[in-house]
Amino acid sequence: MSTLFSRPDYDALILGAGASGLYCAMTAAERGRRALLIDHAAKPGCKLSITGGGKCNLSNRSVTPGDYVGENPDFCRSALSRFTPEHIAELARTAGITLEEREHGQLFCARSARDLVRFLVSRCAAQGCLMALDEKILAVEPVANAGAEDSPRFCLRTSKGRYTARNVVVATGSPAWPQVGASGIGYELARSFGHRIVPIRPALCGLVMPQDWGLSGLSGISLPADIRVEGRAGRSPAPGKKDKGAPRLPVAESLALLFTHRGISGPAALQASLHWRKGDALLINFLPGLRTEDLLNAPGAGKTLCRNLLRGHVPERLCAALIPDALGRKKTAELSRAERTLLAELLHCHRLVPSGTEGFSRAEIAAGGVCTREISSRSMESLRAPGLFFCGEVLDVSGRLGGYNLHWAFASGKAAGEAL
Ligand SMILES: Cc1cc2nc3c(=O)[nH]c(=O)nc-3n(C[C@H](O)[C@H](O)[C@H](O)COP(=O)(O)OP(=O)(O)OC[C@H]3O[C@@H](n4cnc5c(N)ncnc54)[C@H](O)[C@@H]3O)c2cc1C
Structure with missing residues (x-):
């Protein structure tokens, strides 16, 4: 613990110039706070710039x-x-940015994510917020005798020096996609102040299948699918509480599923990965919104071969891999009740057990993070260390695919900035 009696260098040190840190710094600076935004990258908003394929699905x-x-x-x-x-x-x-709405209500920057980064950075600078780049955050220590209202409460150690402040905001994100400077420093800082970390795991990423997987060799095939995760309730159980069982609703509904060399990807798989834990099975419906029974009973379907009937709805190679040849070659009118049930199970309830995820290097986010039961939901301030705030992905708040993670980064960054 450091002991410092002088005036703090800043009202707030904001650690991480990503989506939440930039928004927090902008809000704090607009309110007249002396803020310093620090990042180890050479440029601010590196991850934000690459989101949404460079067009940033921001909400x-x-x-x-x-x-x-x-x-x-x-x-x-x-x-x-x-x-x-x-x-x-x-x-x-x-900001003079045109928004483009895509399917499922997703809002993108019509031109480039960089427009948003430029706006946030220029707004911070215009309001007097300073920025220190190429500077690695190492540790934050509490300052002894920090009682007086204008005395520093924290001392930050970086690769270039030390700073003191009344407030520190941890906006360092998660280790997902380390290629753009992502790290897990936020969890270390939180732990050093006694915070619990909900175990983190890669999420919004592809799922890897075991080598002997029955559907290997379908790489490149894409189709809409519903996915349920068997064995979880879609949310982590609270400590000491049991999982509530399989979710009744699909975690991915009629989203594109892509077969890859290693397993499955595409929006349906990414969405499922948010809920999937090692050992869980996935139940895939390859005919979302359709019932096999209705296809088989359609007028004129009786004389059609099963595989020909399905060809219009499921890619041929997938159909061949899913449906035994003898069944595929039967006319639909010849199917027994048991065969009809089997066909429906194969198409609507295909069970897969992934062996893992594609890992943090290919994950859009880390699920888990700083336990939110120890944080004020209004201000994002630590209930353990007054003056210490957390915002963005470092917290145990994980959005599904569709702009929700950036929306959370901005919403929580704003909440913290308004409380500084
Ligand atoms: C490829 C990809 C695409 C994505 N697309 C979308 C999308 O379209 N829509 C959506 O809602 N979400 C998307 N996300 C998720 C979204 O980008 C994150 O949830 C969001 O950026 C989190 O904001 P943050 O401020 O918490 O963290 P970040 O934006 O990651 O910012 C953290 C900052 O802290 C800095 N930092 C880390 N460690 C240190 C250290 N030791 N010292 C100094 N600085 C440090 C980093 O350099 C970084 O600038 C995507 C993620 C990826 C990887």
């Missing part, structure tokens, strides 16, 4: 707490109620 037409997964599902409610998709629209208008 969604509809954002609710139900779009997020975490041990404490209500935690995000307060910040989300104060930062809605209308605020994103307002931000875009101020």
Whole structure:
């Protein structure tokens, strides 16, 4: 513990110039706070620049707490109620950015994610927020005798020096996609102040299948599918509580599923990975919104070979891999009741047990993070260490695919910035 009696260097040190850190710094600087934003990258917003294929899916037409997964599902409610998709629209208008709405209400920058990064950076600078780049965050220590209102409470150690401040905001994200400077330093800092970390795992990433997987060799095939995760309730159980069983609703509904060399990917698999844990099975419906029974009973279907009937709905190679040859070559009118049931099971309830995920290097986010039961849901301030804040992905708040993670980064960054 350091002992310092002088005036703090800054009102707030904001660690990480990513989506949440930039938004937090902008909000704090607009409120007249002396803030320093620090990042080890040479440029701010590196991950933000590559999101959404370079066009940044920054929010969604509809954002609710139900779009997020975490041990404490209500935690995000307060910040989300104060930062809605209308605020994103307002931000875009101020920044002169045209938003483009795509399927499932996803909102993208029509031109480039870099437009948003440039706007946030210039707004921070215009409001007097300083930025230190190429500077690695090493540790944050509490300052002794920090009682007086204007005395520093924290001392930050970086690769280039030391800074003191009344407040520190940890906005260092997660280790997902380390190619752009992502790291797990936020968890180390949280632990050093006694915070519990909900175990982290790669999420919104492809799932890898065992080598003897029955559907290997279908690489390149893509089709819409529903996926359920068997064995989980879609949310992590609270400590000491049991899982609530299989979710009744699919975690991915009629989203594109892509077969790869190693397993499955595409939006359906990415969405499923948010809920999947080692050992869980996936139940895949290759005919979302359709019933095999209706196809078999359709007028004129009786004389058609099963495989020909399905050809219009399921890619031929997948059909051949799923349906035994003898069954595929039968006319639908010749199918016994048991064969009809088997066909429906093969198409609507295909069971897979992935061996793992593609890992942090290919994951859009890390699920898990700083336990939100120890954080104020209004201000993002630590309930353990006054003046210490957390925002963005470092917290145990994980959004599904569709702009929810960036929306959370901005909403939580704003909540912290307003409390500084
Ligand atoms: C390829 C990809 C595409 C994505 N697309 C989307 C999308 O379209 N929509 C969506 O909602 N979400 C998307 N995400 C997720 C989204 O980018 C993150 O959830 C979001 O950026 C998290 O914001 P953050 O501020 O918490 O962390 P980050 O944006 O990751 O910022 C953390 C910052 O901390 C810095 N940092 C880390 N460690 C240190 C250290 N030791 N010292 C100094 N600085 C450090 C990093 O350099 C970084 O700038 C995508 C993610 C990836 C990887």
